[in-house]
Amino acid sequence: MGTGTADARAALPPALTEVLAGYEEHLRSQRDLSEHTVRAYVTDVVGLLDHLARRGGEQPDHLDLAALRSWLAQGRTTGHSRATTARHAAAARSFTRWLHRAGHATEDVGLRLVSPRAHRTLPDVLAPDQARAVVESAAGAEEPIGLRDAVVLELLYASGIRVSELVGLDVDDVDRGRRVLRVLGKGRKERTVPYGLPAEKALDAWLTRGRPALAAADSGPALLLGARGRRLDAREARRTVHAAVAAAPGAPDIGPHGLRHSAATHVLEGGADLRSVQELLGHASLATTQIYTHVTVERLRAVHAQAHPRA
Template identity: 75%
Template sequence: MTSRTALARAALPPTLAEPLDAWVEHLVAGRDLSEHTVRAYTGDVVSLLDHLVRLGGTRVTDLDLAALRSWLALGRTRGDSRATTARRAASARGFTAHLRRSGLTTEDVGLRLASPRSHRTLPDVLTADQARAVSEVPRPVAEDAPPADAALALRDALAVELLYGSGIRVAELVGLDVDDVDHGRRLLRVLGKGRKERSVPFGIPAEQALRRWLADGRPVLAREGSGPALLLGVRGARIDPREVRRVVHAATAAVPGAPELGPHGLRHSAATHVLEGGADLRSVQELLGHASLATTQIYTHVTVERLRAVHAAAHPRA
């Protein structure tokens, strides 16, 4: 939470602060949302309630459709993008729905709040050849380098292989424990969004990288407090997502012509290549852990756009 949001929250009257606190508790305990999501939603609704106070409101029953619309309009005049406006409207609707369910209001005023559809831009993805090159980026280690350097090179190679080879999220990768790996069936037991567990397959190159890491890398970095974490940082603790992002950015930047991507770019690339290889959309949804098939459908747009680009470049009558 930013300092500005914290100050605005602290300045709310108890008649608004208490319903806000109850809603935040619902997001954390009832819906089990991630810390990042809760922080974003909370910031939105603090902004909304601060706006309500400036309009003269002191209770949640003072919140009406006009106040909601003027709040969104104010954000647009300050430069909010369509995507930000859509998210803020969703946060407000979630809050007003909770007020109605809790009996604090007799009407859910957010039901009539419209918001612009955010433009869904097509993600950058690697070609299959680029993905192969990224996975094979050399990670040289000097002969006189300390053992930890060689261990980190093995870890970095495994992180890239697993992200692309399985399509999992970076948070899912860093959350893996050693016993989450089924070597016999080449499956990962992954805890995804909403704490939903799923099994995700990975390929032979990732299996080979995994065995090298477990045999020659992890034992070098492991410390007494390392616990069961599969991937470790230089000090032996569970690896930080920021370190994984650094590793992936460096690997993609090292391949000429490839877009410089982060972990989510490898996930996009994996999904696109699986679809191009003939997988059905429902299977890709299961692989990625998407709650809605609509979320997975963006990858069909990616493959269609690439097909159009190939057609335009290669067909004599294009």
């Protein structure tokens, strides 16, 4: 939480400070969200309550639809994008829903809040030959770090998992006989994700020659390790991906999430149905997965425009 947010929180009236603390505890203990997600929600709600206090509101039930609309409008006048406004509206609705259910408000005023939809931008994806060049960039490495980097690249592209899910894997989360990973995703939801033979070969080399060379007393059960033997940090995994992508001719500048986008797009182009891709990626809503159909359609249109004689 930034200094500005911390200062704004400290200046809130006591009743608003109290409900904010209750909401934060609700996010952690009942919704079981990650610390990153909790911080994001709390930061947005601090901004909302700070706005309410500046309007003279000191109690939770002083938060009404006019205050919500005023807060969003103020953000737009200071340059907030449609995506940011949509995120703020979602945070506000989550908060007002909790206020009502927890008995701090007589009604859920956020139910009547309408906000602009964020523009869905199509993610950059690698072409199949670019993806091959990226994941094979560490092939043939013999030193422990190179063996680990090969596993990072192979597993991210093979499985489409998030980088946070990758670095969170333990050794016993890998079922090598069935070639599947047990992944703990958003909201601590567990899912099983398959991976292919190239990733299995990279895993074998890492587990037999790489990990033992880096393992230390505090390695614990972590599958992937950093140079000092501790669980691999997500930032290091991102640096690995960016370096590999930078070396691939013509590849767009993407990170681990770009490999995830690429994997989903290539699986769809290979004939997989949308529901299967939703399960693979761990999306709670099919609507989130549907952006990949737009990616494949745009690629199809580009091919058509280039190849069809009457395009």
